[in-house]
Amino acid sequence: xxxNIGSEAREIDSKSLKxxxxxxxxxxxxxGFAVLFYFVTMVIFSIVI
Amino acid sequence: MFQLIILIILIAFIFEFMDSAAxxxxxxxxxxxxxxxxxxxxxxxxxxxxxxxxxxxIKSYFSHEFENVNFSLRPLSDxxxxxxIIGGIxxxxxFFSIMLTYMALHLPKTFIQFYVAMLVLFMGVFSVFRNKMxxxxxxxxxxxxxxxFGFSAIAGFxxxxxxxxxxxxxxxxxxxxxxxxxxxxxIVSLAEAxxxxxxxxxxxxxxxxxxxxxxxxxxxxxxxxxxxxxxxPYLVRITPNKIWRYVIPLYAVIIGIYLLYKIIFT
Numbered sequence: 001x002x003x004n005i006g007s008e009a010r011e012i013d014s015k016s017l018k019x020x021x022x023x024x025x026x027x028x029x030x031x032g033f034a035v036l037f038y039f040v041t042m043v044i045f046s047i048v049i
Numbered sequence: 050m051f052q053l054i055i056l057i058i059l060i061a062f063i064f065e066f067m068d069s070a071a072x073x074x075x076x077x078x079x080x081x082x083x084x085x086x087x088x089x090x091x092x093x094x095x096x097x098x099x100x101x102x103x104x105x106x107i108k109s110y111f112s113h114e115f116e117n118v119n120f121s122l123r124p125l126s127d128x129x130x131x132x133x134i135i136g137g138i139x140x141x142x143x144f145f146s147i148m149l150t151y152m153a154l155h156l157p158k159t160f161i162q163f164y165v166a167m168l169v170l171f172m173g174v175f176s177v178f179r180n181k182m183x184x185x186x187x188x189x190x191x192x193x194x195x196x197x198f199g200f201s202a203i204a205g206f207x208x209x210x211x212x213x214x215x216x217x218x219x220x221x222x223x224x225x226x227x228x229x230x231x232x233x234x235x236i237v238s239l240a241e242a243x244x245x246x247x248x249x250x251x252x253x254x255x256x257x258x259x260x261x262x263x264x265x266x267x268x269x270x271x272x273x274x275x276x277x278x279x280x281x282p283y284l285v286r287i288t289p290n291k292i293w294r295y296v297i298p299l300y301a302v303i304i305g306i307y308l309l310y311k312i313i314f315t
Contacts (some may be wrong), residue, residue, distance in 0.1 A: 005118075
């Protein structure tokens, strides 16, 4: 069985630090959603615990 | 009672950070530390399982987002497939582990802990020397399926006897098998998140038999873990893989020594 794992990471590694540091706008949006998810989870915890 | 404890947030952040970066150490390191701080196993274990399940999926999502791994489901990527296989074996393991611990059977604890400590230590030391011997860039190494499944079985067995060491064995096992370090740690995060869900379900199942759990620590542990789960995949992305090639086995050696210390001095 042949596995194709890590090719994306290898590609990123071959880029310069400047390229690796770049964050897409969609990624920033997704981080924003994750933060929102954190607050919703904490509200749920405050009700349940 | 809902409360946020700064010390616990900080400790959880540090261990989750290392767990995300090196694929190991959250349960193995944090559990004994919280027990030393005076918390009971029924306050610590279910809390860590719930927190690690949620942060595990967040870590996996952002590892995919930052291109450390490809977890696409349609079509199912090889990384996702491997995480499901490893996670599946771990799920069977953790179910038996919790049932054995809280229902009836007690295995010889010191012997099992010694076995896991030696295994982690040996795998870590071997990986360090292996890196020294194989200086050439291992870019296109063929992944060995037999080794992958073998290590998954060993890690599942460890989980099953309740001895810990699932993360170190799976992470180092994948690296031995030829998986790229950055992807290996991300795959462990997804597999462990699945394993933790089965752990949570099993814990809630045993509460039906009168075992009471306490989730006071959950908001603090989750807060520390959440911050690390967002930041670490990005740091993994920007740090060259050759750094992780040394950090991961060295951290495993530290965990192995720590486990041995715990057995000898407690």
